[in-house]
Amino acid sequence: MASTELETQQRMDAAIEGVDNRVSEAAAESTFQEIEDDARAIPAIEFQHVTLGFGDRNVLDDLSFKVMKGETKIILGGSGTGKSTTIKLVLGLLKPDEGRVFVNGEDVTDYGEYEMMRVRKNIGMIFQEGALFDSLSVYENVAYRLHEQGVPEDEAEQEVRRMLRFVNLEDAIDKMPAELSGGMRRRVGIARALVGAPQIVMFDEPTAGLDPPTARTICELAIKLRDLEDVSSMFVTHEMNNVEYLTSEYAAVNDEGEVIFEEEGQKLCLINTKIMMIRDGHIIFSGTDEQLTKTDDPYIKRFLRGK
Amino acid sequence: MNIAIRSLLEVQETSLLVARAFRRLFRRPIYLTEMFTQADVIGVGSLTIILLTGFFTGGVLTLQTYPTLKYYGAQDQTGYLVALSLVRELGPVLTALMCTGRVGSAIAAELGSMVVSQQIDAMRALGTDPVRKLVAPRLVALVVTLPLLTVVADVIGIIGGGAVSTGLYGMPMESFFSSVRHGITTDDITGGVIKPVVFALIIGSVACNKGLSTEGGTVGVGRSTTSAVVTASILVIVADFFLAKALQVILNMPGK
Numbered sequence: 424m425a426s427t428e429l430e431t432q433q434r435m436d437a438a439i440e441g442v443d444n445r446v447s448e449a450a451a452e453s454t455f456q457e458i459e460d461d462a463r464a465i466p467a468i469e470f471q472h473v474t475l476g477f478g479d480r481n482v483l484d485d486l487s488f489k490v491m492k493g494e495t496k497i498i499l500g501g502s503g504t505g506k507s508t509t510i511k512l513v514l515g516l517l518k519p520d521e522g523r524v525f526v527n528g529e530d531v532t533d534y535g536e537y538e539m540m541r542v543r544k545n546i547g548m549i550f551q552e553g554a555l556f557d558s559l560s561v562y563e564n565v566a567y568r569l570h571e572q573g574v575p576e577d578e579a580e581q582e583v584r585r586m587l588r589f590v591n592l593e594d595a596i597d598k599m600p601a602e603l604s605g606g607m608r609r610r611v612g613i614a615r616a617l618v619g620a621p622q623i624v625m626f627d628e629p630t631a632g633l634d635p636p637t638a639r640t641i642c643e644l645a646i647k648l649r650d651l652e653d654v655s656s657m658f659v660t661h662e663m664n665n666v667e668y669l670t671s672e673y674a675a676v677n678d679e680g681e682v683i684f685e686e687e688g689q690k691l692c693l694i695n696t697k698i699m700m701i702r703d704g705h706i707i708f709s710g711t712d713e714q715l716t717k718t719d720d721p722y723i724k725r726f727l728r729g730k
Numbered sequence: 731m732n733i734a735i736r737s738l739l740e741v742q743e744t745s746l747l748v749a750r751a752f753r754r755l756f757r758r759p760i761y762l763t764e765m766f767t768q769a770d771v772i773g774v775g776s777l778t779i780i781l782l783t784g785f786f787t788g789g790v791l792t793l794q795t796y797p798t799l800k801y802y803g804a805q806d807q808t809g810y811l812v813a814l815s816l817v818r819e820l821g822p823v824l825t826a827l828m829c830t831g832r833v834g835s836a837i838a839a840e841l842g843s844m845v846v847s848q849q850i851d852a853m854r855a856l857g858t859d860p861v862r863k864l865v866a867p868r869l870v871a872l873v874v875t876l877p878l879l880t881v882v883a884d885v886i887g888i889i890g891g892g893a894v895s896t897g898l899y900g901m902p903m904e905s906f907f908s909s910v911r912h913g914i915t916t917d918d919i920t921g922g923v924i925k926p927v928v929f930a931l932i933i934g935s936v937a938c939n940k941g942l943s944t945e946g947g948t949v950g951v952g953r954s955t956t957s958a959v960v961t962a963s964i965l966v967i968v969a970d971f972f973l974a975k976a977l978q979v980i981l982n983m984p985g986k
Contacts, residue, residue, distance in 0.1 A: 511851070543856070550851065565854055568857060569855070616855075
């Protein structure tokens with residue numbers, strides 16, 4: 424082999440070695456990230472064999488499931504099946520008779536009200552009817568958590584305006600809850616729950632009784648939280664169009680910096696949204712929307728089609 | 731569950747609520763603004779009905795006792811009798827009953843509505859303890875304002891009695907008020923101010939507990955409100971008997 428060829432070969436080997444080095448650095452970086460990501464392996468919410476009864480009836484019976492970080496768990500089920508009870512257990516508003524409840528890997532089952540207050544700071548809750556404080560204005564409602572924490576008024580106002588912009592209701596800042604429509608109340612409730620950027624958000628039938636466009640807006644908010652804010656959430660509903668929006672669309676930011684909603688398909692398949700169906704306190708289905716539509720269970724089929 | 735066990739459980743719940751409220755009173759954040767607001771709503775807001783009740787109660791006492799006392803030739807003791815009845819019994823009890831109707835019902839209805847519209851749950855979810863934010867300020871406001879309202883009722887009642895004795899029976903004003911001054915002792919006034927403190931605790935704790943344990947929507951709110959007023963009224967009257975006896979023993983009053 425000529426000397427020039429040998430040199431060339433050596434340079435190539437060195438170059439390849441250099442590339443290899445760069446790859447291994449990148450791999451090391453990614454390994455490092457994976458170590459960080461280990462935190463993501465801890466479920467945001469975990470139920471282990473949770474049982475809760477009211478009187479003689481068990482509303483929840485040996486319920487076990489996990490909601491991973493950044494995941495949205497849609498909880499489906501008819502009225503009175505224990506959907507809302509489930510999310511109240513996460514917040515410690517109710518305590519299980521048996522079983523354990525974990526939030527971010529922390530066993531909160533036996534926490535008293537005082538310890539629970541610390542856990543709740545990281546959880547936002549959106550109630551069925553908004554549950555706004557009637558005696559407080561929209562501003563005071565949204566700023567409630569900040570006022571309680573003694574945040575200076577200037578900072579509180581900035582945060583309140585930012586949250587109200589997020590739900591498209593900045594104009595209603597000085598109104599009283601009685602002056603708002605049902606959909607607006609829900610959106611103020613969402614803004615209030617999201618102050619302080621909680622990493623877990625609970626939606627308790629947020630679209631019940633709302634017109635389709637408003638319901639769609641609320642689902643878009645949930646999608647934005649999931650895809651742009653990396654929020655873990657439980658979304659209690661019995662409306663199938665909510666399920667369709669949440670399982671088939673994702674939020675992204677376009678080149679102009681605007682939030683856009685795109686359907687999953689060729690480019691992306693949504694894996695961060697799962698469905699769980701509860702009936703008589705038991706989980707009768709757990710999986711993706713595709714699995715749900717293919718199920719043979721006659722009750723689920725009737726639930727999906729309405730007949 | 732029979733009625734006796736249910737009542738005992740309710741007594742336990744109410745006592746625990748009061749204990750929790752007072753224990754948390756000294757933990758931060760302390761809701762001072764809320765306390766002043768409640769004191770204004772409960773105290774200043776009740777002033778009109780207390781003034782009217784006090785004045786006419788004093789008046790009717792004179793109306794009923796003057797002729798009897800005159801029959802025995804003791805009409806110069808009218809002021810003493812009216813003042814004693816008012817300061818020891820009627821002032822504290824009537825003020826407490828009026829406040830049960832006005833304040834107790836409002837507290838039970840307000841807290842009950844907050845429960846059924848999930849505002850209490852929302853408050854807890856937002857990291858606020860409803861006992862500290864809602865119950866403690868109301869209890870403190872009642873304990874502070876009810877004795878003050880009672881004193882107002884006593885004074886206005888005596889003025890009402892004086893007005894009737896002078897206006898209807900032609901008794902000199904000085905004679906009425908001098909019998910009041912000579913008859914009433916510090917112990918009477920002390921006893922008359924201790925009672926409303928206990929009544930305030932009864933009204934506040936019963937109303938808050940009934941409100942917070944509301945179930946069953948708007949119908950439940952109505953039920954809680956009625957139940958709060960009835961229970962607190964009965965407890966005030968029953969407690970008054972035992973307090974009267976206890977005060978007789980403690981303050982060494984006549985009747986021991």
